[in-house]
Amino acid sequence: MPATPASASDTHVDLLWTGGWDSTFRLLQLLLLQRVPVVPHYLQDPTRPSTPVELQAMARIAAHLCARFPHVRELLRPLRIAHVDTLAIDPDIADALRDIRRRSYIGDQYAWLPMYCRRNGIHGIELGVHIDDKVQALVRPVAAEYAHPAGYRSVRVDPRWAGSSEHRLFGDFGFPLFGIDKVGIDRAADAAGWSEIMEMTWFCHTPVRGKPCGICAPCLYTIEEGLARRVPASRRVVSFFYRRLVLPFKAPLRRMRMSLRERRADRRAA
Template sequence: MNDAMQSQVDAEPMSDADRAVKLLWTGGWDSTFQLLRLLLKHRLPVVPYYLEDATRASTATELRTMRRIADELRKAFPHTCGLLHPLRRHRVDSLRPDDEIARALRTIRKRSYIGSQYAWLPAFCKRHGIDGIELSVHIDDKVQALVAPLVRGFEQAGKYRSFRLDPRHADTPEYTLFRYFGFPLFDIDKRGMGREAEYEGWSELMAMTWFCHRPVRGKPCGTCAPCVYAIEEGMAGRIPRTRRALSFFYRKLALPLKPPLRAALASVRRR
């Protein structure tokens, strides 16, 4: 038996989990849209990951939301029972800080403020050897603007176009933070997702999504970062009218003070 034939005999077939697309799913608008694309349009197996942040008031709501969406998917589209793998949950507080990633985040924040999740998301991937997991960064997202000059496009599973950080930029802090991720929504915004979801017949499922980090009596608060982004990106209708009014004053009066306060705090820490 020659070497080529022997390697074919010895090679084990890939499991469904090995072939599956890894997706960071929160039950939010963007990641749920990508989940629906994968399951309903491309009919690809998906392993969803959720990182639990115990400090976030919305964690229980996000988990309930994902269960509801998964249950509805399996009921309305039975083929997804074999494609959607169980949710893999990991606690953020179980992750050790990574010095290299922390330095990269500090460097980037001197130019553009991005959230604290970009300390533990790449640390999680690095610790668990996860590569190519999909992160639902989209047009109008700060991270999309930050890494746009550094990405390259590719075909994922022969089905759709996605983007990743180009290894030619391996010496940048952006590469340190975002090398582990694929960006399948890099060239679409929230309104475009809404139009595609309506065309495909997914609007009811998308209406089940959740995004607020600090819900008030079970409703979006209007002032946390995801609520502000939702309003700025044309999704204000998903926030109650009274909270939108409060959000208007928050965005006009309080929000502009945050960047100089962050800069002042950073200056104090460096002394």
């Protein structure tokens, strides 16, 4: 469903919600602490096997919240879903992504997201970028705090960096979790009494028999950032050997493929 721009008087918060750890924690903060209306957005990738599981997790979490906290029924707006294969990427976004990837590899979602915002007039959509996230390291040198219209402080790319690759890719986003890591989220959620809800979240991109695989990027980040307990023990063993025997070769191969693609693109443009 396409999003529509917010009116000047609408103080809702746009949130990229995947049913995952970080975005769900932010959803809980907005609904249960700030008590502001939230419009959740989800970008559906037809190539990702986890899509049905993520949608089920979000539906389960939303139903639980509405049952346990009746005021959430008024605050949590319907999920807006966009299909990424309908988002043609503008050249300036593609160029910015290529530039950023020369310094640090980030996924294609960081091309889809700014295009989605651009097409739908969305400004300030919140992402669950946190400490230890690659994007946090990229944005940190150009970040600035600001006052959100809903009454709290957040972080964004400083408008003074307009025109930079960082601003073109990340300028439409807010980063409210910029100063916390996954373990810190775990502690904060436990202190707030949200642990049961957080355990309903989903993160794996390539489930194996309905369980986290241990080797996709989100599984690796979950293990490395202190939440290995969320990956089954058998898959943690697989992950151990994958990280030592396979992963060291992936980054050089990825850089080689990217270089070849760029050379082909340059030859076509010539």
